[in-house]
Amino acid sequence: MVTSAPFTLCRITRSERIYWYALFRNPETGERTNKKSVEMLRKELGIVSQHPVKRRDEAILICQKALDQGLIFGKREPITLYSYLKSFYDWDSSPYVERRNLLDPGSISKDYIATRKNLLANHILPRIKPNLFLSAVTLNQLEQIQLSLVKEGKLASTTINLCMGALSLALGEAQKRSLIPSTLAYRVQPLKSVHRVRGILSEDELRSFMHYLKKQGEERIYLACLLSLLTGMRSGELRALQFTAIGDGIITVDQAYADKAGLKEPKGKKTRYVPCPTFLCDALRDLSIANPNPNAHHLVFWSKRGGGFVSSHYFSERLQEELERSGVMTKEEMVERNITFHSLRHIANTLLRGSVDEHVLRLTIGHSSEQLSDLYTHLSQRGLKSVELAQQNNILPLLGEDTP
Numbered sequence: 001m002v003t004s005a006p007f008t009l010c011r012i013t014r015s016e017r018i019y020w021y022a023l024f025r026n027p028e029t030g031e032r033t034n035k036k037s038v039e040m041l042r043k044e045l046g047i048v049s050q051h052p053v054k055r056r057d058e059a060i061l062i063c064q065k066a067l068d069q070g071l072i073f074g075k076r077e078p079i080t081l082y083s084y085l086k087s088f089y090d091w092d093s094s095p096y097v098e099r100r101n102l103l104d105p106g107s108i109s110k111d112y113i114a115t116r117k118n119l120l121a122n123h124i125l126p127r128i129k130p131n132l133f134l135s136a137v138t139l140n141q142l143e144q145i146q147l148s149l150v151k152e153g154k155l156a157s158t159t160i161n162l163c164m165g166a167l168s169l170a171l172g173e174a175q176k177r178s179l180i181p182s183t184l185a186y187r188v189q190p191l192k193s194v195h196r197v198r199g200i201l202s203e204d205e206l207r208s209f210m211h212y213l214k215k216q217g218e219e220r221i222y223l224a225c226l227l228s229l230l231t232g233m234r235s236g237e238l239r240a241l242q243f244t245a246i247g248d249g250i251i252t253v254d255q256a257y258a259d260k261a262g263l264k265e266p267k268g269k270k271t272r273y274v275p276c277p278t279f280l281c282d283a284l285r286d287l288s289i290a291n292p293n294p295n296a297h298h299l300v301f302w303s304k305r306g307g308g309f310v311s312s313h314y315f316s317e318r319l320q321e322e323l324e325r326s327g328v329m330t331k332e333e334m335v336e337r338n339i340t341f342h343s344l345r346h347i348a349n350t351l352l353r354g355s356v357d358e359h360v361l362r363l364t365i366g367h368s369s370e371q372l373s374d375l376y377t378h379l380s381q382r383g384l385k386s387v388e389l390a391q392q393n394n395i396l397p398l399l400g401e402d403t404p
Contacts, residue, residue: 005025005182006024006025006027006067006178006182007022007023007024007025007063007067008022008023008025008032009021009022009038009056009059009060009063010022010023010035011056017052018052018053018054019037019038019039019052020037020038020039020053020056020059021035021036021037021038022035022036022038022041022059022063023035023036024036024063024067024072024073025178026073027073027176027177027178027179033072036072038053038059038062038063039052039053041062041063041066041071042062044066044071045062045065045066045069045071047062060183064181064183067178068135068181078133078134078135079133079134079135079179080130080131080132080133080134081128081132081133081134081137082125082128082129082130082132084134084170084174084179085120085124085125085128085167085170086120086121086125088120088170088173089113089114089116089117089120089166089170090113090117091110091113091114091260094113096170096173097113106265106269109258109260109261109264110258110260110261111258111259111260111261113260114259114260115162116162116166116169119159119162119163119166120163120166120167120170123149123155123160123163124145124163124166124167127145127148127149128145134174134179134180135179135180137171137180137186138184139184139185139186139188142164142167142168142171142186142188143188145164145167146160146164146188146191149163150191156193157191157192157193158193160191161190161191161193164188164190165190167188168186168187168188171186172186172187198338198340198342198343198346199337199338199339199343200339200343200346200347200350201328201329201339201343201347203398205328205329206229206347206398206399207398207399207400208326208328209322209323209326209328210222210225210226210229210399210400211399211400212322212325212326212327212328213225213322213326214399214400216326217322217325217326218318218322219283219287220287220301221315221318221319221322223280223283223284223287224238224301224315224318225319225341225344226280226399227276227280227284228341228344228345228348229344229347229348229351229395229399230276230277230280230348230391230395230396231251231253231274231275231276231348232274232344232345232348232349232352233251233253233274233345234256234266234267234342234345235312235314235315235316235341235342236256236257236258236266236267236312237253237255237256237266238300238301238315239256239257239301239309239310239312239314240255240256240257240263240299240309241255241284241299241300241301242255242288242297242298242299242300243285243288243289243298243299243300244298246276246281246284246285246288246300247281248278248281249275249276249277249278249281249388250273250274250275250276250281251273251274251276251281252271252272252273253266253271253272253273253274254266254271254272257309258312259312263297274387275385275387275388275391277388277391277392277396284300285300287300287301288300288302291307292307293306293307293308294307295307295308297309315341316340316341316342319340319341319344320334320339320340323339348395351390351394351395351398352387352390352391352394352395
């Protein structure tokens with residue numbers, strides 16, 4: 001995003017001589033000052049010279065020094081980089097968070113802020129000297145932080161990029177507020193990272209695992225896995241699933257649950273309707289009713305500790321535990337092949353593809369782009385039926401479930 005410069009330079013030529021003037025932007029109000037002579041600012045800074053300011057880069061340096069030393073808007077109390085970063089991603093007090101939510105409500109979530117706050121607290125702040133002033137930060141110091149993270153060898157390149165991205169965003173905001181020079185670069189070259197492909201089970205592995213779950217596993221885990229396999233629902237959507245969202249052969253996906261944000265719109269911010277076999281709808285409703293601690297949300301996958309929302313890692317942990325117990329896969333194989341609960345969503349997408357129109361599949365699974373969402377505002381009855389038939393023909397027989 002392009003940011004407003006703290007000042008604008010203009011050059012005036014009179015009698016073959018060049019004069020530079022600057023208009024400064026107040027970082028608090030956004031208003032511009034009257035024109036100020038760059039040569040007069042040089043005098044106020046105590047820089048003695050008999051030669052006029054001719055070059056633009058010289059004029060820029062003088063204007064930046066005038067800002068840094070408080071000649072334009074008053075002297076600021078020096079801020080350390082440590083204290084600035086520590087408060088930048090604070091949900092309750094950060095001016096950045098407040099401004100984002102006021103200008104574009106819902107554009108930034110508590111979970112997004114909490115993640116970046118934790119990244120900085122755990123990996124960046126311990127590497128910063130407490131007495132380093134924000135105004136003295138250099139690109140070289142940021143690159144040294146990145147290099148130390150790489151040498152430590154504990155974080156993946158993707159995670160290091162997230163850390164440095166959170167740091168760069170905070171410094172970019174500091175430049176917009178004229179807390180640090182806008183003429184310097186503070187963005188570190190990201191590390192090259194290879195996206196790790198999400199692993200999926202083979203058909204034989206899936207058949208063996210689901211047979212084991214149905215006969216010997218915990219019912220709620222079996223139902224969660226079966227639901228995700230048939231509909232591609234995400235774990236956050238399963239956490240938020242309520243009794244009232246389950247219809248006769250169809251489920252309304254209009255909510256997800258996150259630890260900080262609580263109940264929210266699903267990814268993509270679009271309600272979608274996914275066909276679900278009647279026997280599974282009945283079983284999900286029964287599971288909701290079986291909650292010994294009913295609450296206002298009437299959750300389907302309720303926690304055994306109090307009947308509320310299950311934890312963010314509940315489904316993946318339980319899936320991996322059951323996979324190991326079933327003998328289908330070891331822990332080492334799961335890590336090597338990158339098998340998680342989200343893998344079931346990829347399997348659903350794989351097994352349904354080819355039997356369902358691609359646009360309908362994307363809207364059902366929840367991969368639709370904004371353009372597709374605008375084009376297909378709702379699924380037709382024919383589209384829903386095609387998904388239902390694909391479930392019956394491609395997935396249920398593989399799992400040994402009876403079809404109507």
